[in-house]
Amino acid sequence: AQTVTQSQPEMSVQEAETVTLSCTYDTSESDYYLFWYKQPPSRQMILVIRQEAYKQQNATENRFSVNFQKAAKSFSLKISDSQLGDAAMYFCALHTGTASKLTFGTGTRLQVTL
Amino acid sequence: GAVVSQHPSRVICKSGTSVKIECRSLDFQATTMFWYRQFPKQSLMLMATSNEGSKATYEQGVEKDKFLINHASLTLSTLTVTSAHPEDSSFYICSARDAGVAVAQPQHFGDGTRLSIL
Numbered sequence: 737a738q739t740v741t742q743s744q745p746e747m748s749v750q751e752a753e754t755v756t757l758s759c760t761y762d763t764s765e766s767d768y769y770l771f772w773y774k775q776p777p778s779r780q781m782i783l784v785i786r787q788e789a790y791k792q793q794n795a796t797e798n799r800f801s802v803n804f805q806k807a808a809k810s811f812s813l814k815i816s817d818s819q820l821g822d823a824a825m826y827f828c829a830l831h832t833g834t835a836s837k838l839t840f841g842t843g844t845r846l847q848v849t850l
Numbered sequence: 851g852a853v854v855s856q857h858p859s860r861v862i863c864k865s866g867t868s869v870k871i872e873c874r875s876l877d878f879q880a881t882t883m884f885w886y887r888q889f890p891k892q893s894l895m896l897m898a899t900s901n902e903g904s905k906a907t908y909e910q911g912v913e914k915d916k917f918l919i920n921h922a923s924l925t926l927s928t929l930t931v932t933s934a935h936p937e938d939s940s941f942y943i944c945s946a947r948d949a950g951v952a953v954a955q956p957q958h959f960g961d962g963t964r965l966s967i968l
Contacts, residue, residue, distance in 0.1 A: 779943075779964075837884065838884070838957060840893045840895075843893050
């Protein structure tokens with residue numbers, strides 16, 4: 737079975753600052769993918785970034801980057817130069833080939849303050 | 851980009867009513883669609899995997915007769931909540947996987963349906 741754990745129910749960051757959201761996971765699969773999704777108040781699920789487990793290089797998408805530590809089964813999201821529009825729920829998700837489905841963490845609510 | 855349309859966005863109905871929610875992939879074919887349920891301030895819980903032309907695969911604890919899923923075409927899956935009761939009130943979200951890309955490509959999500967049973 738796959739599990740995804742997000743230990744930070746809420747986080748707060750000042751505008752223009754940097755924040756890191758934590759995520760750990762567990763799977764017995766060797767081939768898997770990790771995702772961060774953003775869910776703003778509109779409830780739409782928006783893909784932020786993805787990481788293939790076989791890649792050692794950390795994924796980066798503009799102000800968003802991940803710290804993927806495969807041995808530790810850790811997949812944190814770093815948001816640089818935070819903006820008010822970054823305020824949302826952030827979900828970490830695991831996809832494995834065998835299960836062919838996403839397993840979500842419990843989410844972290846990010847507040848961005850002026 | 852790939853678009854998934856979910857309809858209706860909001861439903862309010864009386865207890866005992868059956869409610870149908872549609873999930874359409876607008877610009878791609880989806881052999882597999884997923885239905886999630888999300889309670890307030892909680893995560894998405896997978897209810898079932900909808901497979902085009904075959905029976906859906908339900909997660910443990912999800913009542914098949916309560917939540918009927920039909921995936922009759924490559925662009926449409928429906929979820930019918932039968933004889934809905936207040937405890938079925940929730941936010942339902944569908945997602946679809948593009949049949950033309952690798953399995954591990956990101957799923958595309960609909961905007962969700964807020965179901966309220968009075």
